[in-house]
Amino acid sequence: MTIIKEEYTFSEILANPKIKERWQKVRRYFFLRESTYDMSNRCNIRCQGCYYYVGDKQFARENRDEQAWRHLLHKEKERGITFVVLAGAEPSLVANLCRVCYEVIPLGAIATNGLIAIPADIDYRIHISVWGNDRTSEKVRGAADMLGRQIANYQDDPRAVFIYTFTPDNIAEAREVTATLADCGQSISFNMFSAPVGYQGPLRHTADSLGKTREMMAELLADYPQNVLFSTYNIVAHTEPQGLHDLFSCSYPRSNQSTDIGLGRSFRQYRTDLQWDREAACCVPDTDCADCRHYAAGSAVVTARMYRHAVDPETFSAWLDYVDTYLAVWVRGYEKGQNLCNSYIHPPVKKQ
Amino acid sequence: MHTETNQTISRVAEIIIDELKLEDVTPQTFDPDLDLVDEVGVDSMDLATVALVLRDEFGVRIDEDDYPKLTTVRIIAQYLDDKRNESE
Numbered sequence: 001m002t003i004i005k006e007e008y009t010f011s012e013i014l015a016n017p018k019i020k021e022r023w024q025k026v027r028r029y030f031f032l033r034e035s036t037y038d039m040s041n042r043c044n045i046r047c048q049g050c051y052y053y054v055g056d057k058q059f060a061r062e063n064r065d066e067q068a069w070r071h072l073l074h075k076e077k078e079r080g081i082t083f084v085v086l087a088g089a090e091p092s093l094v095a096n097l098c099r100v101c102y103e104v105i106p107l108g109a110i111a112t113n114g115l116i117a118i119p120a121d122i123d124y125r126i127h128i129s130v131w132g133n134d135r136t137s138e139k140v141r142g143a144a145d146m147l148g149r150q151i152a153n154y155q156d157d158p159r160a161v162f163i164y165t166f167t168p169d170n171i172a173e174a175r176e177v178t179a180t181l182a183d184c185g186q187s188i189s190f191n192m193f194s195a196p197v198g199y200q201g202p203l204r205h206t207a208d209s210l211g212k213t214r215e216m217m218a219e220l221l222a223d224y225p226q227n228v229l230f231s232t233y234n235i236v237a238h239t240e241p242q243g244l245h246d247l248f249s250c251s252y253p254r255s256n257q258s259t260d261i262g263l264g265r266s267f268r269q270y271r272t273d274l275q276w277d278r279e280a281a282c283c284v285p286d287t288d289c290a291d292c293r294h295y296a297a298g299s300a301v302v303t304a305r306m307y308r309h310a311v312d313p314e315t316f317s318a319w320l321d322y323v324d325t326y327l328a329v330w331v332r333g334y335e336k337g338q339n340l341c342n343s344y345i346h347p348p349v350k351k352q
Numbered sequence: 353m354h355t356e357t358n359q360t361i362s363r364v365a366e367i368i369i370d371e372l373k374l375e376d377v378t379p380q381t382f383d384p385d386l387d388l389v390d391e392v393g394v395d396s397m398d399l400a401t402v403a404l405v406l407r408d409e410f411g412v413r414i415d416e417d418d419y420p421k422l423t424t425v426r427i428i429a430q431y432l433d434d435k436r437n438e439s440e
Contacts, residue, residue, distance in 0.1 A: 010404040030397040080393075249416075251396075260420030261389050262396030306400045307416060350416055 038088035047141040052088040054196040055286035060271040073104035084108035092116035114150035132170035165191040168209035182227040189229040192293035214239040231321035252282035299326040317341035360429035384426040
């Protein structure tokens with residue numbers, strides 16, 4: 001009979017050599033301090049349900065002055081930012097500004113639709129958004145032959161990670177897209193459509209679509225372990241009926257009043273006019289917090305909850321898998337390890 | 353009580369130095385009133401790590417909501433001593 005302890009000490013959890021090794025591997029990256037930057041208010045396509053074109057940020061004046069950006073990034077570095085995420089609306093339209101950011105803060109990621117290649121000297125992680133097969137992309141994003149053009153732009157490019165956003169309408173076709181990407185040697189990770197504030201369209205997930213997405217993610221993770229950067233705990237965290245905020249208490253300033261420590265203290269979300277607003281600051285502004293299962297949000301929100309996951313070896317292993325995945329997806333040069341926990345662990349609640 | 357807190361301060365300082373690999377400082381020279389966030393550069397993940405080691409050492413669970421209050425070694429030591437006294 002296996003005796004399961006009610007609670008382990010941290011040193012007992014780390015007594016497992018595999019857990020200790022992974023813990024030591026991921027904790028070397030605890031120095032990462034993130035902020036995000038809208039680079040341009042223009043985009044070469046227009047996707048249904050895009051959070052950029054909701055709210056006020058889309059109307060911010062676009063600052064294209066390289067010196068102004070360089071000055072901002074130096075200021076960011078001075079206040080401790082070590083990792084930048086360049087997004088909204090389409091950063092590839094202003095590659096020169098992305099280069100300025102890279103020259104000042106060399107760790108970061110760029111979120112792009114992948115239709116315009118970002119020059120190789122900007123050595124950030126490149127996240128290329130995929131919303132289904134080409135038929136679906138043409139319908140939802142209004143662009144033809146997307147996947148082929150994205151792959152051509154980033155063939156054999158070690159910066160590239162394709163991010164497949166699951167909606168209720170594209171769950172089944174994730175298999176053909178993943179197969180195509182795997183055939184081309186590409187890495188892929190998963191995102192969940194998270195409704196912008198006020199959005200009531202068909203892309204909002206339902207209980208049924210969450211369940212089906214969970215099954216498809218598990219199949220793809222099992223079938224393409226060399227290409228799919230994900231873990232069982234990632235699947236759990238992003239397909240539970242509750243969103244990330246309800247499960248983990250979002251720590252971005254928009255949901256967190258504390259300015260004492262962590263994201264509430266350091267995170268800013270700059271708009272194209274280089275201004276930021278604490279009330280709107282999170283990695284996916286104007287997303288409905290109750291529906292947020294976004295991969296970028298999870299990377300910070302789940303990762304920040306280390307303490308509550310350190311209750312037993314299995315739960316802590318699940319958390320380590322999540323952090324290992326986050327680092328592999330976001331940080332150039334970080335190699336993902338084999339997942340430690342393949343069981344479905346329910347996210348632990350905060351203990352008093 | 354005063355001695356107990358001083359002992360706790362020393363042990364907390366030792367754990368923070370060890371876990372965060374702080375250089376050029378010892379438990380004896382660590383200013384217990386130094387602001388860990390502003391002056392030492394401790395962030396939330398560092399503090400969570402320290403909190404787990406403190407949990408092992410003192411048998412005290414530190415609530416996530418209490419992290420922002422734990423700004424110095426002295427405050428952490430007092431927090432731990434108070435929690436232990438409550439449970440006695």
